[in-house]
Amino acid sequence: MIIGVGTKNPAKIEAVRQLIQESHRDASIRSFDVPSGVSAMPMTDLETRQGSINRAKAVLAYDQEVSFGVGMEGGVEDIEGELYLCNWAAAADRSGHVISAGGARILLPELLAKGVRAGQELGDIADLYAHQKNVRTHGGTIGILTEGRVTRTEMFFHILKLIEGMYAHQKSLQDLES
């Protein structure tokens, strides 16, 4: 089985690799730089979720050998005037079935939120904030804000586990029916 991932970001790809390592050792990964179809810095849960679904579906069109397309997207959601980092993932199969799940949320410090509201990408502001390079491809903003206790990879791994579990659940319901 080939799982296609709609990103070239190693922090995201690593989450898929870990999931395969844990429960689908026969699967292999291919990664594709697909468009998210939403803005580079999604500003709502809705937009972030849509980006993950678009990526998952786009992967299936890129490579006919891929059985499942996986999309992961980060964004922000405004809750009572404060910005929370939000994260979504989706998996799509060739029958048109899509499974979607969201992950942990964490409040952005005003310094980061200000930049995002001004139109900057969070990844760029996070680099300035943390005095690091390419935060987005390493521990992520969530890694910076939690002093490494939860990394971007761990966070997406958790969402992918939700999706994998939901898939198993739906399959067991189908098996009961047939």
Ligand SMILES: O=P(O)(O)OP(=O)(O)OP(=O)(O)OC[C@H]1O[C@@H](n2cnc3c(O)ncnc32)[C@H](O)[C@@H]1O
């Ligand atoms: O190459 P892709 O897959 O697009 O990965 P990305 O790092 O750009 O990540 P997203 O497009 O999913 O995220 C949208 C924006 O939010 C930023 N972002 C989201 N979560 C982040 C995190 O945990 N750390 C750093 N930047 C993050 C990211 O840099 C983008 O500017």
Ligand SMILES: [Mg+2]
């Ligand atoms: Mg991006």
